[in-house]
Amino acid sequence: MIELTHVSKCYGKESILNDLSAMIEKGKLTACVGPNGAGKTTLLEMISRLNRTDSGEIYINGGEVNEWNSGNLAKTLSILKQSNQFTMRLTIKELVSFGRFPYTKGKLNEYCHEVIERSLVQVGLLEQADQYIDTLSGGQLQRALIAMVLAQDTEYILLDEPLNNLDIKYSIQLMKIIRELVDVFGKTIITVIHDINFASAYADNLIAMKDGKLFASGPVNEIINAETIQSLFDTEVEVIERKGKKVILYY
Ligand SMILES: Nc1ncnc2c1ncn2[C@@H]1O[C@H](COP(=O)(O)OP(=O)(O)OP(=O)(O)O)[C@@H](O)[C@H]1O
Numbered sequence: 001m002i003e004l005t006h007v008s009k010c011y012g013k014e015s016i017l018n019d020l021s022a023m024i025e026k027g028k029l030t031a032c033v034g035p036n037g038a039g040k041t042t043l044l045e046m047i048s049r050l051n052r053t054d055s056g057e058i059y060i061n062g063g064e065v066n067e068w069n070s071g072n073l074a075k076t077l078s079i080l081k082q083s084n085q086f087t088m089r090l091t092i093k094e095l096v097s098f099g100r101f102p103y104t105k106g107k108l109n110e111y112c113h114e115v116i117e118r119s120l121v122q123v124g125l126l127e128q129a130d131q132y133i134d135t136l137s138g139g140q141l142q143r144a145l146i147a148m149v150l151a152q153d154t155e156y157i158l159l160d161e162p163l164n165n166l167d168i169k170y171s172i173q174l175m176k177i178i179r180e181l182v183d184v185f186g187k188t189i190i191t192v193i194h195d196i197n198f199a200s201a202y203a204d205n206l207i208a209m210k211d212g213k214l215f216a217s218g219p220v221n222e223i224i225n226a227e228t229i230q231s232l233f234d235t236e237v238e239v240i241e242r243k244g245k246k247v248i249l250y251y
């Protein structure tokens with residue numbers, strides 16, 4: 001479980017996260033939703049210790065994040081960032097191999113090669129494994145980055161807009177992979193997602209953020225209704241139900 005208690009963060013005078021307390025349930029898929037600038041990326045950065053809180057605590061399996069040993073944290077929690085830049089010329093396979101670094105410090109063993117291959121198969125890039133990443137389409141690069149996170153094989157996986165650049169086929173495929181990681185492999189996954197209907201169809205729980213504050217949280221079916229979604233996004237929506245899932249209509 002991940003527990004956040006009274007987490008706050010300011011940049012200058014601007015409050016980015018404001019006294020945020022939340023629980024991320026173990027073995028579940030939690031979708032983090034909310035308008036642009038709400039603080040979703042900042043929240044994921046705090047949980048993964050890429051960024052420091054000003055106050056408040058974040059507990060991962062009971063240990064405060066700042067007290068975790070870096071090596072152990074990298075074997076426990078991985079993050080797919082919203083934007084990624086590379087200065088090196090790498091093949092897909094080399095990129096995905098970085099996911100094994102916490103275990104091997106660069107010396108890949110036989111098990112690593114198995115995990116890397118499995119990750120490439122999962123995202124449908126095995127045949128392009130030797131292609132350079134600077135020659136990939138946006139969606140292929142996104143899938144390669146996801147394979148790197150899969151290769152890290154951690155208990156907690158944080159994904160910041162993993163559907164970026166993916167077409168509908170690969171979006172659905174990725175949501176199914178994420179679900180399988182939770183249901184079959186027992187992972188705990190938090191994903192920032194803008195498509196509220198993907199959140200509704202696939203997630204167990206929602207964390208809705210607005211203006212750096214927790215706006216609502218709980219099981220998807222309890223949180224999603226027209227009133228909540230409308231005031232979260234300041235946008236008129238209609239919510240209908242189909243096959244037991246809520247579908248949000250907006251134009
Ligand atoms: N390093 C920084 N310095 C100053 N302000 C920052 C910094 N990083 C983020 N912010 C501000 O913090 C706020 C929250 O940013 P964040 O990236 O967490 O939002 P988000 O919810 O992920 O938005 P999006 O949906 O657009 O990705 C924004 O107003 C942003 O401008």
Ligand SMILES: [Mg+2]
Pocket residue numbers: 040041042082160
């Ligand atoms: Mg963001």
